[in-house]
Amino acid sequence: MKPPNQPDPREAEWIAAAKKGDQDAFAALVRQYEKRVFALTTRLCGNAEDAQEAAQEAFLAAWQGLPFFRGDASFATWLYRLTHNACMDLLRREQRRAAAAGPSLDDEELSFEVSDPGEGPQEAAERAELRHAIERGLQSLPEGYRSALILRELHQLSYDEIAQTTGTDLGTVKSRINRGRKLLRKFLVENGNFSPPRPSNHTEKEGCK
Template sequence: MEQKDDIYYIEKVKSGETNAFSYIVEKYKEIVFSIALKVLKNREDAEELAQESFIKAYNSLHTFKGNAKFSTWLYRITYNSCISEIRKRKMNFASTSEIEIKDESEELNLDGIPAENRAQVIKQALDQLPEDEYTLVLLYYFEEQSIEDIGKVTGLSESNTKVKLYRARKKLYTIISNIMKDELYTIL
């Protein structure tokens, strides 16, 4: 259904109804911004790059063939734009600003963490991941992208995507465990 909705609006835009692109922006603005924020680690730069990503997508919409999901295509534009921006600026990474985590974070099976603390612990742990691992986790767990689609976004092979996602999960588990130990230690 998601892909059909996207295609419907893409075709409207291609046929001259440019206002239909606002549906696409509204649907994907949060995840595009989240990817940009995690990679660039600066809210203003991420906002600017997210806007630029939508402009690039709009200007290149005629090249979208529909072989992959539109979301995959858009995330790839965003990710590549971020990497290009980093290379261009050769910037030093600063601390991340807040990243919104949706309720889908419950899927990570964090039974040992009280429900009211889960989002906070997950956010804290995600902030500690390198941007490439963060992107993999975000796309797989929060955006429910397939391994194949994630590979297309990041430019990795499917097997390399699986390996890197596995390592990111292990690292995330270790980080969460350490956070929980620290919290328990401060309580005692």
């Protein structure tokens, strides 16, 4: 069995065939990536209905764009970029629609992995609460910070891959991830889901002056 998130050995063959119009080959690509694409659209869009629409638009864009796919980046990175663009387009449409309608973390310090199959009921409930809080926190972030953080922490893309996916430079990606972690930590602290860092002795002494 291939390792998780690793491309199928037949992927190059499927891409070559799909570029020539082979729908069965493209269907194989869809099956390989549909779970990851839907996971990304769900977190970027915030609800299942929009996520499904964005995922469909991403795969449609992939089918239409495959004849022009040169392989400068991996197929996964290319597909992630199409998915990201589909989500951003949908969110902008929703924002315009809502406006027209009128009013109506350091890696070690903040972990996104909150599941443990060996834990008891109380621990499971606490972890589920934290997971939901993280999801709410992600949705509260500015669009660019949210997408960069999701791609990094939840989909394990490299900084270079995130830059390619979002169409931004590497420095911006690093800045958004750093700022996004801090904002997410702030959200969790303010909502009682995360403990603020203890002040250093130096800080405590300064506060006593």
